[in-house]
Amino acid sequence: MRKINKITNIFFVCLTLILTLFTFSGCVKNIKDPTIITNNNIKNVVLIIGDGMGQNHINNAKIHFDINNLIFENDYLTTVNTSSKSIGTTDSAAAATAMATGVNVANRKIGMDGNSILENIMEIAIKYGKKTGIVTTDNLTGATPAAFSSHTTDRGNSEDIVLDQVTSNINLLVGETHNLYEKYRSQFLLENYVMCNSLSELNNNANAQKIVANIENLKSIYNIEETNQTNLSSVVDFALEFLDNEEGFVLMIECAHIDKFSHKKNLLPALCEVRTLFDVANTVYNFALNRDDTAVLITADHETGGLKLANNKTEISNNLYSKKSHTSKNVPLYAKNCTFENVKNEVKNTFIFDICKNIVLN
Numbered sequence: 001m002r003k004i005n006k007i008t009n010i011f012f013v014c015l016t017l018i019l020t021l022f023t024f025s026g027c028v029k030n031i032k033d034p035t036i037i038t039n040n041n042i043k044n045v046v047l048i049i050g051d052g053m054g055q056n057h058i059n060n061a062k063i064h065f066d067i068n069n070l071i072f073e074n075d076y077l078t079t080v081n082t083s084s085k086s087i088g089t090t091d092s093a094a095a096a097t098a099m100a101t102g103v104n105v106a107n108r109k110i111g112m113d114g115n116s117i118l119e120n121i122m123e124i125a126i127k128y129g130k131k132t133g134i135v136t137t138d139n140l141t142g143a144t145p146a147a148f149s150s151h152t153t154d155r156g157n158s159e160d161i162v163l164d165q166v167t168s169n170i171n172l173l174v175g176e177t178h179n180l181y182e183k184y185r186s187q188f189l190l191e192n193y194v195m196c197n198s199l200s201e202l203n204n205n206a207n208a209q210k211i212v213a214n215i216e217n218l219k220s221i222y223n224i225e226e227t228n229q230t231n232l233s234s235v236v237d238f239a240l241e242f243l244d245n246e247e248g249f250v251l252m253i254e255c256a257h258i259d260k261f262s263h264k265k266n267l268l269p270a271l272c273e274v275r276t277l278f279d280v281a282n283t284v285y286n287f288a289l290n291r292d293d294t295a296v297l298i299t300a301d302h303e304t305g306g307l308k309l310a311n312n313k314t315e316i317s318n319n320l321y322s323k324k325s326h327t328s329k330n331v332p333l334y335a336k337n338c339t340f341e342n343v344k345n346e347v348k349n350t351f352i353f354d355i356c357k358n359i360v361l362n
């Protein structure tokens with residue numbers, strides 16, 4: 001009898017343990033699933049991506065340019081895990097694809113997982129009647145704009161990227177000058193795109209339905225040694241006005257050269273680019289502040305350079321870089337006019353897509 005009691009006790013102890021484990025793992029699962037609560041009024045989303053911009057790029061730019069407070073600082077949400085399906089750290093192609101499609105893919109993939117085409121946020125937005133735009137300081141064939149506007153198995157397939165953009169129906173495509181857009185001029189015109197080569201041409205075509213613009217000197221606007229640069233904030237101002245409509249819009253803005261200068265361990269131009277991202281954020285916030293229908297997300301695709309934080313202005317130098325490549329360091333995410341539940345200190349980069357999709361379907 002005593003033996004049977006003992007067995008029964010062990011059975012109940014085990015059962016309790018199993019039940020506790022189940023309940024506990026249920027809670028853990030809830031904690032790991034951040035959710036977005038979208039305000040009914042939100043119909044626009046602006047996603048600002050600093051390519052290669054880690055938290056220390058932001059903080060060092062603040063130190064170097066004597067900036068006490070950033071307009072978006074209070075909207076800090078969490079950090080983003082940028083890892084891709086590849087071994088090692090992500091590249092811009094996989095990271096942008098994760099943000100544009102919500103799927104974690106291998107490096108070099110543009111809007112594709114293996115050989116499968118992934119629907120991107122711009123395609124979803126167009127289906128839901130929204131306007132769409134991409135503004136980048138890179139070529140429009142660069143990995144980040146490409147992942148939001150095309151599908152190809154390798155980021156180097158520039159012609160495939162341009163041909164997908166021709167039929168993308170994205171309302172506004174703005175990037176640095178690239179000869180492929182001249183080569184495919186007739187195809188763009190056939191799809192009713194207006195082609196522009198300067199900010200003034202953009203402004204002259206404010207009533208067009210679709211614009212593809214290659215603007216010279218957009219690339220170098222952050223290079224402190226160069227002049228005659230087009231102000232990115234002016235392009236963004238145009239984009240906001242051009243896209244604004246009853247149904248709402250999705251706009252992706254990329255500051256591409258934080259990464260490019262960080263690969264060269266060239267800190268000052270990289271920080272100038274970060275400052276330009278601050279200016280762009282000011283422009284977008286000024287648009288969003290006067291209304292309750294626009295969400296703003298600010299993040300990066302990955303960190304570049306393993307940048308250390310300076311203690312003061314005199315320490316700002318190229319020595320703060322610890323490497324010339326991308327790192328797996330988490331990057332920050334700021335979110336304005338979005339409410340969340342269960343967001344802990346890290347989200348996966350695919351969560352950015354979830355936020356944008358949530359707003360598009362709102």
Ligand SMILES: [Zn+2]
Binds near residue numbers: 259263
């Ligand atoms: Zn890079």
